[in-house]
Amino acid sequence: MILHDIPKSSAYFYKSLLAEFKPNWNVEIIIGDYNLYKLGFVEEIPCSISLNVSREEIYELQEEILDMEVTIYSYEDILYKNPMDMTDDEKKTYKKLKELEKRYNKFESLENLFSYYLAINGKEI
Structure with missing residues (x-):
């Protein structure tokens, strides 16, 4: 699977997220047409991200994040409850939820990326 036309900084950002979330996935960045950047037609060098994974694995990643x-x-x-009014169990749940929320916020952009590419490519990527 190849995701085309991604700015260079975003490509490296997604690669680092994938390396952390799915370390067993082989992710490569392919530099696109450097001349477009050099001539000033684009603000960043266009790149592609190459993944050697199946559509099912992409769906699993999306499902994990969702x-x-x-x-x-x-x-x-519980997230919006006053901590003074929480029971001990609620405080433990709150702590776990905050950790999960932090993790979700970090990886949410991966789900958005793949949803976008699945949508524009008619689920045939």
Whole structure:
């Protein structure tokens, strides 16, 4: 699978996120037409991200990230509750939810990236 036309800085950002979230995935960045950048037609060098993974693996990644979101917002009432009014169990849950929310916020852009590419490519990537 190749994701085309990604600015160089974004390509490296996505590669680092994928390396952390799915360390067993082989992710390569392919530098695009450097001349477009050199001539001033684009602000950043266009790149492609090459992944040697199946569509099912992409769907699993998306589902993992969406599961984080669902879990966080299923307990949204605890996240906005005053800590003084929480039971010990609620405080433990709150702490776990905050950690999960931090992780979700970090990897949410991966789910958005793949959703976009699946949508524009008619799920044939």
